[in-house]
Amino acid sequence: MSEVNYKELQEKLSHSFTNVWTKLTDVQLEELETISKEYKYFLDHGKTERTSAREIIRMAEKNGYHPIEKVLESGKVEKGAKVYAINKDKSVALFFIGEKPMSEGVHVVGSHIDAPRIDIKPFPLYEDADMAFLKTHYYGGIKKYQWTTIPLALHGVVIDKDGNKIDVCIGEDDNDPIFVITDLLPHLAKDQHAKTLAEGISGEGLNILAGSVPYGDKDTKDKVKLNVMRLLNEKYGFVEQDFTVAELEIVPAGKARDVGLDRGMISAYGHDDRVCAYASLRAIFDMKNAPQKTAIAYFSDKEEVGSMGNTGAESAFLENTIAELINLQSDSYSDLMLRRALSNTEVLSADVCAGYDPNFAEAYDRKNSGLMGYGVQLVKYTGARGKGGCNDANSEFVAKVKNIFDANDVMWQVGELGKVDQ
Helix, strand or coil, X not given: CCCCCHHHXXXXXXXXXXXXXXXXXXXXHHHHHHHHHHHHHHHHCCCCHHHHHHHHHHHHHHCCCEEHHHHHHHCCCCCCCEEEEEECCCEXXXXXXXXXXXXXXXXXXXXXXXXXXXXXXXXXXXXXXXXXXXXEEEECCCCHHHHCCCCEXXXXXXECCCCCEEEEEECCCCCCCCEEECCCCHHHCHHHHCCCHHHHCCCCCCXXXXXXXXXXXXXXXXXXXXXXXXXXXXXXXCCHHHHHHCEEEEEECCCCEEXXXXXXXXXXXXXXXXXXHHHHHHHHHHCCCCCCCCEEEEEEECHHHCCCCCCECCCCHHHHHHHHHHHHHCCCCCHHHXXXXXXXXXXXXXXXXXXXXXXXXXXXXXXXXXXXXCCEEECCCCCECCCECCCCCCHHHHHHHHXXXXXXXXXXXXXXXXXXXX
């Protein structure tokens, strides 16, 4: 009998994932540094879904993309055309028209550009104990205690009585004031400490401190509130009633920063999911030649609350836009052409997953968790506990993506979102 070489057999049959940092060349490290700086700029200038959409459009136009309205006016769309469509200033789709008709299917990478935040209520401003506050309603899955006593910025739009859209941004410029949510000092937090993390700060307690200086004479009521309204009116021209139709969002103030002495990570608000939005944005810009099938980078809103609404992924926006472009490519459009196109379409849902954190090892399955620095994660399925609410990709499609990565030296790993019952 021949002797078995166990080491060779183990190498042949086993698999382990690789830390990307150990494989990068000097040239790749320089490219990575450039991309990191550009990504941080994208984060700093796209803190809300509206500002993210604007930044995407700015970059798209710089890279030769044209609004779909102009394409529709021309009555035609040809191979190699670069088109963008905007949905209510909150979601965007970029199209790089391929060689094959869109009725034969398209390739989509979908990400979302909304992030957990705190929204201002429709009638928010009040005064108590000579301080002015804004009442709020949080958006998405936040940990409420993380939002107290940190610098906050106000972003959004106000529509005045004449229908003018007024952009609002307070707290991002170094000369701006910031906002804050107060918290109990430790000396008075005995009862608070007895509560769970989820109960320590209530949703109705996330009130934004907006002012503390009075304005008016002895007969003036709510002097601090009046002063806040006066300052807002002087800068933006709106009155209290305008709050009722405004979209105002509270996000952490400040810029993206490098983490660690080696600067190997980035700390910023909104990685979920602007890291994937930026990656797919760069990917479609880096495509030099028209693809076989039309490539679409889709950036949606409302993912953090279930993807519903007329700007979320459940809306008809992307489907309608594809139909418009198919119609331009065909002399006899029919609904069946759209249905066939969607049936033959392949989609990557690009979103963040959990990176293994040894400080909270009890929440992870170590062998099926993504490791920091080990590349993009392939997540076959999501869903809570018994895969409830999951989207379980079929094996054929996962294998196709994996093989594309392998053929192009893309570093990848598998991942799940924590332990099964977490």
